[in-house]
Amino acid sequence: MKSSFWKAGHTPTLLSAFLYFDLSFMVWVLLGPLAVQMATDLQLSPSQKGLMVATPVLAGALLRIVMGVLVDQIKPKMAGLIGQIIVILSLTLAWLHGIETFQQSLMLGLGLGFAGAAFAVALPLASRWYPPEHQGTALGIAGAGNSGTVFAALFAPSLAVAYGWNNVFGLALIPLGFALAVYMIFAKDSPDTPPAKSLSQYAAILKDKDAWWFMFFYSVTFGGFVGLASSLTIYFNDLYSLGAVKAGYCTAAAVFAGSLVRPIGGMIADRIGGIRTLLVMYSLAAVLLLVMSFGQPTYQLALAIIIPTMAILGMGNGAVFQLVPQRFRKEIGVMTGLVGMAGGVGGFYLAASLGYFKQSTGSYQIGLMIFAGLAVFATIGLMGVKTRWRTTWGSAAVTAAKV
Numbered sequence: 001m002k003s004s005f006w007k008a009g010h011t012p013t014l015l016s017a018f019l020y021f022d023l024s025f026m027v028w029v030l031l032g033p034l035a036v037q038m039a040t041d042l043q044l045s046p047s048q049k050g051l052m053v054a055t056p057v058l059a060g061a062l063l064r065i066v067m068g069v070l071v072d073q074i075k076p077k078m079a080g081l082i083g084q085i086i087v088i089l090s091l092t093l094a095w096l097h098g099i100e101t102f103q104q105s106l107m108l109g110l111g112l113g114f115a116g117a118a119f120a121v122a123l124p125l126a127s128r129w130y131p132p133e134h135q136g137t138a139l140g141i142a143g144a145g146n147s148g149t150v151f152a153a154l155f156a157p158s159l160a161v162a163y164g165w166n167n168v169f170g171l172a173l174i175p176l177g178f179a180l181a182v183y184m185i186f187a188k189d190s191p192d193t194p195p196a197k198s199l200s201q202y203a204a205i206l207k208d209k210d211a212w213w214f215m216f217f218y219s220v221t222f223g224g225f226v227g228l229a230s231s232l233t234i235y236f237n238d239l240y241s242l243g244a245v246k247a248g249y250c251t252a253a254a255v256f257a258g259s260l261v262r263p264i265g266g267m268i269a270d271r272i273g274g275i276r277t278l279l280v281m282y283s284l285a286a287v288l289l290l291v292m293s294f295g296q297p298t299y300q301l302a303l304a305i306i307i308p309t310m311a312i313l314g315m316g317n318g319a320v321f322q323l324v325p326q327r328f329r330k331e332i333g334v335m336t337g338l339v340g341m342a343g344g345v346g347g348f349y350l351a352a353s354l355g356y357f358k359q360s361t362g363s364y365q366i367g368l369m370i371f372a373g374l375a376v377f378a379t380i381g382l383m384g385v386k387t388r389w390r391t392t393w394g395s396a397a398v399t400a401a402k403v
Contacts, residue, residue, distance in 0.1 A: 005137055009129035014141060016187035017122040020080055021145025023179040024118035027087060027172050028056055029149045031109060032230035033156040033251065036237045036244040037165045038105065046238075048102055050355015053230040054348045055109030060116015061344020067120040068337020072196045075189045076125035076333075083121060084180050086114040088173060095170035108169075116344060118145070120337040127325055127332055128190035132401045133270070136322035140266025143321060146314065147259035149229045150252050157233070157248035194330050202334050211335065213385055214324055215342035217278065220378045221316030223346015224285065224371060228310060229255045230351045235364065240299035250303055258310030265318025273402035274323035275386045275394075279379060281316035285309065286375035293368035317343075326401055327393050346374075 031038070032053045039049045070079035090111025099105050126142035127135060159168050205211050232254055236247035269277045288309040296302040320339070328335040350371055357367040394403025 005134050008131055008134050009126075009138060010188060010190070012186040013129055013188050013190075014126045014138060016183050017126040017142045018145050019179050020084065020183045020187070021118050021122035021142060022148040023151075023175050024084070024087065024115040024122075025145055025148030026151045027091065027148075027176065028060055028112055028115040028118075029053075029226065029230050030112065030152050030156060030168070030172065031056060031105065033153045033233045033244075033248045034160055034165045034168060035234050036247060037157070037160050038099070039234075041165075042099075042102055042105065044102060046359040047355045049234055050231070050352050050358070052102065052105050052109065053234070054227075054351035054355070055106050056112040056116060057226055057230055057344055057351055058348035059110045059113020060119075061113075061341045061348060063113045063117035064120040064337045064340040064344060066337075067114075067117040068334050068340075069199075069202070071121055071124050071333040071337070072194075075193060076121050076128075077183075077187050077189050080118065080121040080125065080183060080187070081180075083114045083117055084176070084183070087112065088176055088180070090114070091169045091172055091176070095166065095173070098166050117340075119143075119340045119343075120333075123321070123336045123340075124333045125187060125189070127336075128192055132326060132329070132399060135325045135401070136266035136270035136274075136318065137263065139321040139325070140263030140318045143266070143318065144259060144262050146225065146262055146317070147256065149226070150256045150259060153229070153233065153248045153252035153255055157244040161245060194333070197331070197334060201331075205328070205331055205334055205338070210327055210385075210389075211338060213381060214320065214327070214335070214339050216381065217378055218317070218320050218339045218343040219346030219349075220282065220285070220371075220374050221313050221320055222340075222343030223348075223350055224289070224375075225258050225310060225313040225317060226344065226347035227350025227354070227371075228306070228313075229258070230347065231354050232306070235354070236299055236302070238358070239295060239364075240302070242299060250299060253303060254306045254310045257307045258314035261311050261314045262318040265315030266322050267318075268315065269319040269322035270402065274319045275382060275389065275403060277319040277322075278316060278382055279386075281312050281319060282375045282379040282382065284312045285316065286372045286379065288312065289368055289372035289375060293365045293372065295363070295365065322401075323403065326399055326403065327389075
C-alpha cells in the first residue's frame with residue numbers, strides 16, 4: 001500500500017502543496033495567539049476579540065470560492081502564487097504601518113483570509129496527481145498543512161513578548177518567502193486537469209443535495225477545529241488566567257493533536273469507509289464538546305478534554321475528504337472551494353459566537369453546547385444519506401474505494 005502510494009503520484013508537488021498550505025495556515029490564524037496582547041493594547045471587548053480572530057476565518061472561507069474558481073480557470077499553481085503574494089503584501093503593510101485600531105486589525109484579517117483560502121489550491125494541486133484508491137492518503141498528507149496553526153500558537157505569543165506583537169507580522173515573512181520559493185520551483189500542475197468550468201456549472205453543483213451535505217459535514221469538523229484553534233488562547237487566558245505565552249502553549253498542544261491526525265482520518269476512511277469513520281467521529285465530538293461546555297476546574301483537566309476533541313475533529317476532516325473526490329471527481333476544484341468555504345463559515349460562527357456569549361452571558365457554555373448540537377445533527381444527517389450513498393456512487397460496481 002505505502003510503496004504503491006509513493007509511486008502513484010508526484011511527490012514534489014504533494015510536499016510543496018503541504019508546505020504552502022502549512023505556512024499559509026500558520027499566518028491565517030496568527031491573530032488568535034496574538035489576541036491577548038493585541039486586545040490589551042487596542043482595548044478590545046470580549047465580542048471585539050471574538051470578531052477580530054473570527055474575521056480571517058470568514059474571509060478565508062469566502063475566498064476559498066474565489067480561489068476554487070481561479071484553480072479551474074488558470075490552474076492550481078498560478079492561483080497559489082497569486083494568493084501567496086497577496087498574503088505577503090498584507091503582512092508587510094501591517095508590519096511597516098502598524099495596527100493601531102480595531103478596524104485596522106479587521107483589515108489585516110481580510111488580507112490573511114487569502115492564506116486560509118490556500119486550502120482550495122493545495123488540495124486540488126495534490127489530488128489531481130493521485131488515483132481514487134489513494135485520495136484519502138494524498139489529501140490527508142496535503143491537508144496536514146492544518147499543522148501550521150500549531151506554529152502560530154507555539155511561537156507567536158513568545159515572539160510578541162520578545163519583539164512586540166507588531167514585529168511578529170514582519171518575522172512571519174521569512175518562512176512565507178521560503179515556502180513561496182519551494183512552491184515556485186517544485187510544484188507542478190497535473191496533466192490530468194479537467195477543463196475549466198463556467199459559472200453556470202458552479203450553480204449546477206449547488207443544485208445537488210450531496211454538495212450541501214458535504215458542506216454541512218465539513219462546517220462541523222473543520223469549523224470546530226479552526227474555530228477552537230483561533231479562540232483557545234483567549235479561552236485559556238480568560239478562564240484559567242494563563243499568560244499569553246502559556247495559553248499559546250496549551251493551544252499549540254490542542255491544535256497539534258487535531259492537525260497530526262488528519263492523515264490518519266483519511267487512512268482510516270480508506271480502510272473502513274468515510275461514512276463509518278464519520279459516524280464515530282461526530283458522536284464522540286458531540287459528547288466531548290458537551291463536557292467541555294461545563295468548564296473544567298483546572299487548565300490541565302480542560303486540556304484533557306480539549307486535546308481529544310481537536311483530535312476527533314481533525315480525523316473527521318480527513319474522512320470528509322476521503323468521500324468528496326469520489327462523489328465529485330470531475331468537480332473537485334469547485335467542491336474543494338465550496339466545502340472549504342463551509343468549513344471556514346463554521347469556524348467563523350464558532351469563534352464569533354464564543355466571544356458573543358462570553359460578553360452577553362459571562363460564559364462560553366451556550367456557544368459550545370450549540371456546536372455540540374450541530375455534531376449530533378451531522379450524525380443524524382449521515383445516518384439519513386448513508387444507504388443512498390452506498391448504493392449509488394459508492395457501490396462496489398462504481399468504485400474500488402470504500403465509502
